[in-house]
Amino acid sequence: MINNDILRRLRFVFDYQNAKMIKIFGKVNHEVTQEQLLDMLKKESEEGYQPCNDKTMCLFLDGLIIEKRGLKEGAEIPEPVSQINNNLIFKKLRVALEMREDDIINTLTLAEFNMSKSELGALFRKPGHKHFKECGDQVLRNFLTGLSLKHRGK
Numbered sequence: 001m002i003n004n005d006i007l008r009r010l011r012f013v014f015d016y017q018n019a020k021m022i023k024i025f026g027k028v029n030h031e032v033t034q035e036q037l038l039d040m041l042k043k044e045s046e047e048g049y050q051p052c053n054d055k056t057m058c059l060f061l062d063g064l065i066i067e068k069r070g071l072k073e074g075a076e077i078p079e080p081v082s083q084i085n086n087n088l089i090f091k092k093l094r095v096a097l098e099m100r101e102d103d104i105i106n107t108l109t110l111a112e113f114n115m116s117k118s119e120l121g122a123l124f125r126k127p128g129h130k131h132f133k134e135c136g137d138q139v140l141r142n143f144l145t146g147l148s149l150k151h152r153g154k
Contacts, residue, residue, distance in 0.1 A: 001137045003052035006089060007060060008041055009144045013151050027063035028077050030056075054084040061092040068096045086135035087123055090143065094124070097147075107146035108139075115139070 011021060018034050025032040039050035052060075058080040071077070081088070094104065101117050108115050122133035 001086065001089075001140055002044075003054065003057040003084075004040055004042075004044070004049075006057065006140075006144070007052055009148070010060075010064070011041065013144065013147045015152070021060075024063040024067050025060060027066040028059050028080070030059045030063070055080045055082055057089070058084050058092075061089065061096065065092060065096040069098065086137065086140045087127075090135050090140055091124055093143070093147075104143070107150055108142055109146070110149040111142040111146035113139070113142035113146070 010016070016024075018037055021037055022032055022034065025037075036050065039048050040052045040056070042049040061084075062078050062080065066077070093099075097103075099107070101120055104120060105115060105117065119133070122131050123135045123139070125132040
């Protein structure tokens with residue numbers, strides 16, 4: 001999925017205003033102006049569209065984790081990774097929302113997408129693991145749709 005689309009969907013799911021989104025970036029000491037944010041929230045076809053790179057997406061997700069759960073005592077703000085994939089995005093959302101396997105499966109079911117616990121577990125394994133499975137766009141898209149239905153209703 002395109003990072004900008006994920007950012008837009010998360011904004012909708014949690015009904016975040018511009019100031020809240022900027023505050024989330026601020027949690028990881030990353031300054032984003034309102035203009036930059038609005039440009040990242042635009043669709044590709046709109047004038048002024050600014051792609052949200054992997055590092056920026058990672059910063060937002062880390063900020064979301066800190067916003068939702070707080071920073072562990074004695075822990076430092078994590079360094080953003082330069083390349084992010086659907087598995088890492090999914091994992092960071094799971095951590096931020098403190099979701100267990102059953103919570104995720106129920107959220108996916110809201111979007112009429114079925115997945116077993118073993119299939120789900122494979123998405124959260126380390127890439128070198130023999131049972132690791134890449135998270136496709138369809139899984140992440142349905143998870144975000146399920147979150148939207150859960151938090152915003154139909």
